[in-house]
Amino acid sequence: AQKITQTQPGMFVQEKEAVTLDCTYDTSDQSYGLFWYKQPSSGEMIFLIYQGSYDEQNATEGRYSLNFQKARKSANLVISASQLGDSAMYFCAMSENSGYSTLTFGKGTMLLVSP
Amino acid sequence: DSGVTQTPKHLITATGQRVTLRCSPRSGDLSVYWYQQSLDQGLQFLIQYYNGEERAKGNILERFSAQQFPDLHSELNLSSLELGDSALYFCASSVGEWGRHTDTQYFGPGTRLTVL
Numbered sequence: 001a002q003k004i005t006q007t008q009p010g011m012f013v014q015e016k017e018a019v020t021l022d023c024t025y026d027t028s029d030q031s032y033g034l035f036w037y038k039q040p041s042s043g044e045m046i047f048l049i050y051q052g053s054y055d056e057q058n059a060t061e062g063r064y065s066l067n068f069q070k071a072r073k074s075a076n077l078v079i080s081a082s083q084l085g086d087s088a089m090y091f092c093a094m095s096e097n098s099g100y101s102t103l104t105f106g107k108g109t110m111l112l113v114s115p
Numbered sequence: 116d117s118g119v120t121q122t123p124k125h126l127i128t129a130t131g132q133r134v135t136l137r138c139s140p141r142s143g144d145l146s147v148y149w150y151q152q153s154l155d156q157g158l159q160f161l162i163q164y165y166n167g168e169e170r171a172k173g174n175i176l177e178r179f180s181a182q183q184f185p186d187l188h189s190e191l192n193l194s195s196l197e198l199g200d201s202a203l204y205f206c207a208s209s210v211g212e213w214g215r216h217t218d219t220q221y222f223g224p225g226t227r228l229t230v231l
Contacts, residue, residue: 033217033218035219035220037222043203043224043225043227044117044222044223044224044225045205045207045222045225046117046222047117047219047220047221047222050217050219052217091158093158095218100163100170100171101146101163101209101211101218101220102148102160102163102171102173103148103150103160103220104160105157105158105159106157107157108157
């Protein structure tokens with residue numbers, strides 16, 4: 001079974017609108033971490049935001065917020081006020097309680113922001 | 116700029132050859148991770164080193180090997196290359212403290228390997 005599922009291969013949004021990118025995860029661990037990374041067309045992987053499984057508040061970093069619903073095992077990324085530079089591939093990833101902090105990635109969602 | 120450097124940026128080689136990819140972690144980071152990104156397999160964890168020692172192994176082929184040196188830079192060696200090894204290879208680094216799920220990994224720009 002896939003540990004990280006991103007069901008949206010592609011999303012379109014207009015500039016200045018908000019967009020939600022979906023991520024569900026599968027783990028039997030109580031302690032885990034969830035991450036979102038952005039990969040623009042240039043190829044680099046840029047860390048965006050982190051949510052710990054014991055964090056009570058949803059994580060926020062500037063225009064990025066993580067809608068964490070533990071019971072539903074979802075960790076959706078919300079980008080507010082989209083900008084043209086947000087067009088990229090977005091990956092959800094999980095680090096489980098193995099102690100090693102290695103990441104398991106989803107297949108990604110391609111976001112296109114139009115003017 | 117994440118602070119993680121990788122060389123070379125691009126590598127074109129032939130089947131059967133051997134190549135070495137190099138990575139320097141962020142200052143202060145003790146852990147180095149290698150990932151492979153291909154169209155069919157997506158992003159896959161290959162191997163992790165912590166302060167010079169192998170810590171975790173993922174889907175790494177026997178033809179591939181890695182090491183981390185005393186100055187903490189790491190090298191990924193790929194040998195007997197096949198067409199299917201063509202991919203983007205990322206190095207990432209983190210503080211590496213055991214069991215920390217807040218241990219964010221910062222990625223280098225990647226090395227794009229093309230095997231012809």
